[in-house]
Amino acid sequence: MTHPILISPSILSADFARLGEEVRAIDEAGCDWIHIDVMDGHFVPNITIGPAVVKALRPHSQKPFDVHLMISPVDPYLDAFVQAGADIITVHPEAGPHIHRTVQHIKSLGVKAGVVLNPGTPAKMLDYLIDDVDLILVMSVNPGFGGQSFIENQLRKIEAIRKMIDKSGRDIRLQVDGGIDLNTAPRAIAAGADVLVAGTATFRGGQSTYADNIRQLRGG
Numbered sequence: 743m744t745h746p747i748l749i750s751p752s753i754l755s756a757d758f759a760r761l762g763e764e765v766r767a768i769d770e771a772g773c774d775w776i777h778i779d780v781m782d783g784h785f786v787p788n789i790t791i792g793p794a795v796v797k798a799l800r801p802h803s804q805k806p807f808d809v810h811l812m813i814s815p816v817d818p819y820l821d822a823f824v825q826a827g828a829d830i831i832t833v834h835p836e837a838g839p840h841i842h843r844t845v846q847h848i849k850s851l852g853v854k855a856g857v858v859l860n861p862g863t864p865a866k867m868l869d870y871l872i873d874d875v876d877l878i879l880v881m882s883v884n885p886g887f888g889g890q891s892f893i894e895n896q897l898r899k900i901e902a903i904r905k906m907i908d909k910s911g912r913d914i915r916l917q918v919d920g921g922i923d924l925n926t927a928p929r930a931i932a933a934g935a936d937v938l939v940a941g942t943a944t945f946r947g948g949q950s951t952y953a954d955n956i957r958q959l960r961g962g
């Protein structure tokens with residue numbers, strides 16, 4: 743199944759003092775999804791935003807909110823993020839005791855469910871999840887911060903997961919997150935990714951550059 747390439751800017755690199763305006767700006771600049779990085783200072787060494795901020799941002803765009811949860815335990819917070827306006831929720835298998843149950847729970851809330859693999863987590867982890875997920879996210883940096891360098895060997899993992907998805911015959915998006923720029927984006931796409939998360943590469947240069955940045959990342 744071939745999908746168009748989607749761009750999901752990570753608002754981690756936006757101006758947090760003007761977050762609503764920044765979300766409107768990337769929406770108007772032509773992004774496809776809006777990637778929201780939720781960090782708890784426990785699962786990852788950084789703290790960002792919670793459901794109240796997601797709810798406050800919701801009126802600023804109708805595009806899908808792609809919520810990447812880097813919190814542990816993750817299960818107690820799923821309902822709150824859906825109520826706040828998440829459309830897609832991605833979870834790390836290490837963030838709770840029963841990843842299959844977590845995926846089922848997300849889907850029961852009526853939103854799309856994704857599983858995220860850290861750089862050190864093998865593709866094999868997906869063997870018994872691929873029948874249920876809507877999205878698989880390959881982290882090409884260790885989670886916690888924007889602006890890190892792309893870890894090259896994750897291209898091999900993207901290739902392996904692309905084969906797994908194609909073999910499954912299911913409609914699953916393959917997303918890559920971390921260090922995506924004009925050099926790494928085409929290589930991630932060639933390896934099989936079809937959703938690119940980009941924080942630094944979207945927001946650099948200020949609002950007047952967002953549309954160009956997004957278009958170039960898409961390969962246009």
Ligand SMILES: O=C(CO)[C@H](O)[C@H](O)COP(=O)(O)O
Nearest residue numbers: 885886888889920921941942
């Ligand atoms: O999940 C993340 C970090 O944990 C971010 O989405 C990611 O790092 C995006 O930032 P950049 O494009 O600047 O690398």
Ligand SMILES: [Fe+2]
Nearest residue numbers: 752779810919
């Ligand atoms: Fe992310």
